[in-house]
Amino acid sequence: MRSVVIINTGTEILLGDVADAHLAFIAREIFQFGLQVEEQRIIPDGAAIGVAIRDVFARAEIVFVTGGLGPTTDDVTREIVAELLQLELIEDTTVRAAIRDRLSIRHIPVTKRVWRQAQVPVGAEILPNEGGTAPGLYLPPNVSSAVASPHLFLLPGPPRELQPIFRQSVAPILRRITAGLHPPAMRKFQLAVMGESIVEKKLGAKILAIPGIELGYRSRPGEVEVRVSGRPEAVEAAERIIQSELADAIFTTEDETLAAVVVRLLSKQGETLAVAESCTGGLLAHQVTDVPGASKVFLGGYVTYSNEEKIRALGVAASSIERFGAVSEEVALEMAEGTRRGAQATHSIATTGIAGPSGGTVEKPVGTAFMAISSANYAPICRKFFLPSDRETFKQLLAQNAFDLLRRRLLA
Amino acid sequence: MRSVVIINTGTEILLGDVADAHLAFIAREIFQFGLQVEEQRIIPDGAAIGVAIRDVFARAEIVFVTGGLGPTTDDVTREIVAELLQLELIEDTTVRAAIRDRLSIRHIPVTKRVWRQAQVPVGAEILPNEGGTAPGLYLPPNVSSAVASPHLFLLPGPPRELQPIFRQSVAPILRRITAGLHPPAMRKFQLAVMGESIVEKKLGAKILAIPGIELGYRSRPGEVEVRVSGRPEAVEAAERIIQSELADAIFTTEDETLAAVVVRLLSKQGETLAVAESCTGGLLAHQVTDVPGASKVFLGGYVTYSNEEKIRALGVAASSIERFGAVSEEVALEMAEGTRRGAQATHSIATTGIAGPSGGTVEKPVGTAFMAISSANYAPICRKFFLPSDRETFKQLLAQNAFDLLRRRLLA
DSSP states (O other), rough: OOEEEEEEHHHHHTTTSSOOHHHHHHHHHHTTTTTTEEEEEOOOOSSSHHHHHHHHHHSSSSSEEEEEEETTTOOOOOHHEEEEEEOOEEEEEHHHHHHHHHHHHHTOOGGGGGGGGGGGEOOEEEEEOTTSSSSSSEEOOOOOOSSOOOOOEEEEEEEEHHHHIIIIIHHHHHHTTTOOOOEEEEEEEEEEOOOOOHHHHHHHHHHHHHHEEEEEEEEEEEEEEEEEEEEEEHHHHHHHHHHHHHHEEEEEEESSEEEEEEEHHHHHHOOEEEEEEEETTTTTHHHHSSTTTTTTEEEEEEEESSSSHHHHHHHHOOHHHHHHHSSSSHHHHHHHHHHHHHTTTEEEEEEOOOOOOOOOOSSSSEEEEEEEEETTTTEEEEEEEEOOOOOOHHHHHHHHHHHHHHHHHHHO | OOOOEEEEEOHHTTTSOOEEEEEEEEHHHGGGGGGEEEEEEEOSSTTHHHHHHHHHHHOEEEEEEEEEOOSTTOOHHHHHHHHHHHHHEEEOHHHHHHHHHHHHTTOOOOOOOGGGGGEEEEOOOEOOTTTTTSEEEEEEOOOSSSSOOEEEEEESSSSSHHHIIIIIIHHHHHHHHHOOSSSOEEEEEEEEEOOOHHHHHHHHHHHHHHHHEEEEEEEEEEEEEEEEEHHHHHHHHHHHHHHHHHHGGGGESSSSOOHHHHHHHHHHTTTOOEEESSTTHHHHHHHHHSSTTTTTEEEEEEEEOSSSHHHHHHOOHHHHHHOOOOSHHHHHHHHHHHHHHTTOOOOEEEEEEESSOOOOOOSSSEEEEEEEEEEETTTEEEEEEOSSSOHHHHHHHHHHHHHHHHHHHOOO
C-alpha cells in the first residue's frame, strides 16, 4: 500500500465554521486504485503549508495539497512549493489565456493579483480547471534535481472545482502510477442491535488470525459496521466467519439504513406498515419516510404523547392505562393492535417508554420502554427494554430494535 | 494565542465513511477561552498515534487526542501515551466500579478486555464519562519527570461521549489554564429560513467595516448562524447592525434548535401543539420530541402518508382530495384544522408535498409543498413552497419553515 497524505489548508475549517469535504471525496476516489489515505492534516491558510509539506515529504509517496492557489494574499501554496523544491515559477500562456477568457465572459474586472494563478513551477503538469481560474498542478517525483519529493498534487480548495479536476485529470495519473498494484478486496457488514464489544468478542480473534486481513468497526446507536479488507482469499475467509457467527444480525452488506431494508422487504412482499409512537416521538416514521419509495408501504403513523391521544386515536382502553400505566406491555400491545386495525396495515409497531430526563419512577426508571409488533398473520409480540441514555440515543436505540425485530419477522 | 492541536484517530474517517465531528465541536467550545485550533491531524487507529503525538509535543501547548480509548485491540491511545511519557498504568478502582455498574445495569456481559479502560497513567486526572465505559484523561504539562509534554487531553471517540465530557470536565480545566488571557468577545445569532448569500449581502460589508471584527457563517438546511468576535466594542457594533437588519429572523443567540425555541414559547404561554405530516413524514414530531420537556406541550402527531389516512385520521374531505389533489392548499388547511380540533390543541401544523425522487407532475413538480398552521385564536394560514432537493433536505427545509412560522405567530 502506498502512503497517501492529504494536506488541507483552511482557516474556516479550523474555526469550526465549514466542514471539510475533501477527505471523504478523495478517500473514496482513490480506493479503486488500491490507495488509502494514511493521514490528513488541516492547517491554516498561509505560511503553515511549508512546515506541513516538509514534514510529510520524507515518508509520503503521494501528497495532495488542497487550497491556497487562489488570488488572495494568503494563497501561497504555489509559491511555497516552488521555493521548497527550488523550482522557478514561469507564467504559462495557456493558463493566462484561460483566466482572461473566464473573467471577460463573466464581466469580472481583472486585478493584478489574478495573474499569479498563471505561474507554473518548471516541470509541473497543468490540470485544467473548468470551474475556476486557478488550475491544479501535478509535480512528478523528484521533479527538482535539488530536493527529493513524492508525487505532489496541488488542487484548488472549493469542492466544486477540485472534484471535476480530480476525476478528469488526477484519476488518470493515479491509474498510471498504480499500474501493477493489486487493489485490495473489501466487504462490509452492517449488524443490527449489537454492541461493538460483543461483535469483537465473537469475531476479533478469529478474523485477525487470517494472514493479511484488515478489520475495522464503526458503531452508531443500535448498529455496528464490520469491515474487512485485504487479499480476495483473506476477505472470503473473513466473510465465512462473519456469516457463521452473526448471519442473523447482518441486515445489509451495502450502504443502506435498517429502515431502508425494512421498506425493501415490505415492498417485495407487497405488505404495509403503520406505526404508533409514544417515546420514539416520530423517529420511526421519520426514518421510514427518509427512504425513497416509502409511500408504497408506509400507510401512516401516530405520535401519541398524551394518554388522551392514545385512547382517542389508537383505541387504547382507558382502564388499561389506569391499571398498568401508559408505559406497560398491555398498553404497547393495544397501541399496536389498534393502529394496525385502524390503518388496515399488514404490520404495525408501537413504542411506549420513559425517555427522560424526568418522568422516571423506582419501578420504571428513565430508559424503560416497551415495544410491540402486531401483524396480520402472526401473534403479536411485546419486548421490554432498559436503555438508559440521553433522549436522542434512547429514541435511536429503540427505533433500531423495532426495525430489527420487524426485519427478522419479515424474513422468517 | 496558545497553540492547540487535535489528533483524531479514525481509520473509518480516513476511508471516507464517517465525517469527523470533533474539530467543529472543539473549535467552537474553545473559542470562549480565546483558543483557536492550529492544526488537526487525522490518523489511523493503532500505532500511528505514537508518531503523531511525538511530532506535535515540541510545539503544541494543548493537545486533544480523540479515540482509541475503548476495549478493542486497535484501541491503544492510553497505552502508547503511557509508554511515551514513561508513566506506569495503574488500575483505578473508581473507574473499575463505574464500568462494572454501567455494564451490569445494561445486562452486558463483562469481557476481560473491558478492564483495560480502568487503567490510568500515574498523575493523570480522570474525566468521568456518563455516556460510555472509557473515561477521558487529562495529563498536565510535564506530568512525567522523564519527558517534557504539553497539556494533554485523551478523549473517547464517539461524539455523544466526548461532548458531555468536554463541557463538564475539559472546559473547567481550560478556564483555569487560560485565566489571565483576554479572550475576545463573541456573539452568535441563529437565523431561520435564510440562505448564507442573502445574509452575507445584508451584513457582510457593513460588519467588515468595523475595525478588528471577525465574521463567520455556518449554514445548515433552513438556517444560518452568524458569528462575530473581536474587542467587546466591535462586537457590540456588529450586534447593532445584525439586530437592525435581521431582528425578525433571529430565533436564538444560544445553542438551541428552532424546535426547542418553539417548545419553550409554547410552554411559557401554557399552549399546546399537534402536527399532521404528510411529506415531512414524522420529522416535525421527531424534532419536537427531541426537546426535553416536550411532553408538556406536544399532544400528538399524525403521519398520514396515504389519502385514506388523511380522511380517516384527520377528517379531510374525500372530495377535497379528489378535486384539488392531496398536495394542495385546501387539503393542507383541512389537515391542520382536523388535527387541532381532534387533539384539542392550541396550535397545529400540517404539511403535504412531493418529496421525490418520483411523484412530480408538470403542474406540481418534485419539491412542491404546502404548509398550514391552525390556531385557536387566529385565522388559519397556508403557504406554498418550492424546495427542489434530496428527500432529507426537503423535509428539513419544510420543517424549519413550519417551526419558524409558528415561532413568529407565538411572538406576535
